[in-house]
Amino acid sequence: MENLTFGQYSLVYNAFSFTFATMAAATLFLWLGRSQVGPAYKTALTISGLVTAIAAYHYFRIFESWEGAYSVKDGIVTASGYAFNDAYRYVDWLLTVPLLLIELILVMRLSQEETVSKSFKLGGAAALMIILGYPGEIATDIPTRVLWGTLSAIPFVYIMWQLFAGLGASINNQPENVRELVKKARLLTFASWGFYPIVYMIPYTNLSGSDVTVGVQVGYTIADLIAKAGVGILIYMIAVRKSQAEYG
């Protein structure tokens, strides 16, 4: 592991701790909110809370792995010899990214058939995208990273296209008081997801060593916060407004 300054080490350390706390808080907020929405929206809140719960678990592990990977004494950071386990992010995404798409589909309250078919299509594409990205993430050379990154981009583009074209018609059928919110949730998903490939490509730039490590860790953390806790709160707002309109 490359040498980090104390400031760089602390920035990542505190970002991980902050994210654990935010994800755990979002989970409790979403699950406590289940009692305030109509039956049709409870599953959307259950799953939004699962996404942040799974993320909280992994940020707890990532935090501990980061702490274990370095020895910090008298303001000097040295590698401890214990590897930082980057795979936690990928196993987290393998679970949470399909669920994130499913929570978006659930809150739209499509027909049962459409819900199941869209969930399988988008969830499956999301899992494929994560699996294809991983070999590139752990690759030590740039061409391998580019190869797997590009393969992973294929399901990524498919999902983005489905979110806009495939779900577009359904969004226009949403009640007027939530249509803008549903569009915002979709846009926030789009914007935060667009962040991941940018972070993935940091090593392509002429940044190097510890700057890459810090950029990648902080970048993925910000993207996770928006995609999971941020979108989760929007899902809650949509569920509350639709419940008021439909259940009174």
Add this chain to the structure above:
Amino acid sequence: MENLTFGQYSLVYNAFSFTFATMAAATLFLWLGRSQVGPAYKTALTISGLVTAIAAYHYFRIFESWEGAYSVKDGIVTASGYAFNDAYRYVDWLLTVPLLLIELILVMRLSQEETVSKSFKLGGAAALMIILGYPGEIATDIPTRVLWGTLSAIPFVYIMWQLFAGLGASINNQPENVRELVKKARLLTFASWGFYPIVYMIPYTNLSGSDVTVGVQVGYTIADLIAKAGVGILIYMIAVRKSQAEYG
């Protein structure tokens, strides 16, 4: 313990962490879902969640036992001298496998008498199957493994026969909107259970050393994910649909 590469060690390590997270998430999903089904189906969801909760506990222990069994420093994996405790799987199965069959029986909503009799028959056979398999799993020679594996196969075949012949008539009496789902749950149980004996037989092949260890651990983990979390989600879907039809 044989020497593992860092990649092999990490694969098993991350598979265990992923499975802990998935089982815990499935538990919360199933228990939160209890409020969304009719009274007749609450016990099925309680038990499905118990199965994944017990599995989450054991995967947490297995993860820690794996971590303790090896020292990993500077990318080199060496045995620490502390044994990896394989028995966690068997005590898990002793509890969860009978419960898995009971959740399948419960969601079918048979008569009380039939529910109790089938639960005892299938649950008892499942416990016997696990107990007979264990001496073979820890055996150091192949003939002993084959002997106990074959004895364990007798209750296994009985359960499979009961699932298809014994429950077949009851499945045809299920409401039309869930008949296909119940068949899928039975098929998924069948397919995932079929996986265990295959993994059990890996040491019979000419694979050796660390490949066997990794194959057995990853194989059982995938089978557990499908048999417990996967079947649990199907049980949830069946319970929701039957509740909608029966309770409105």
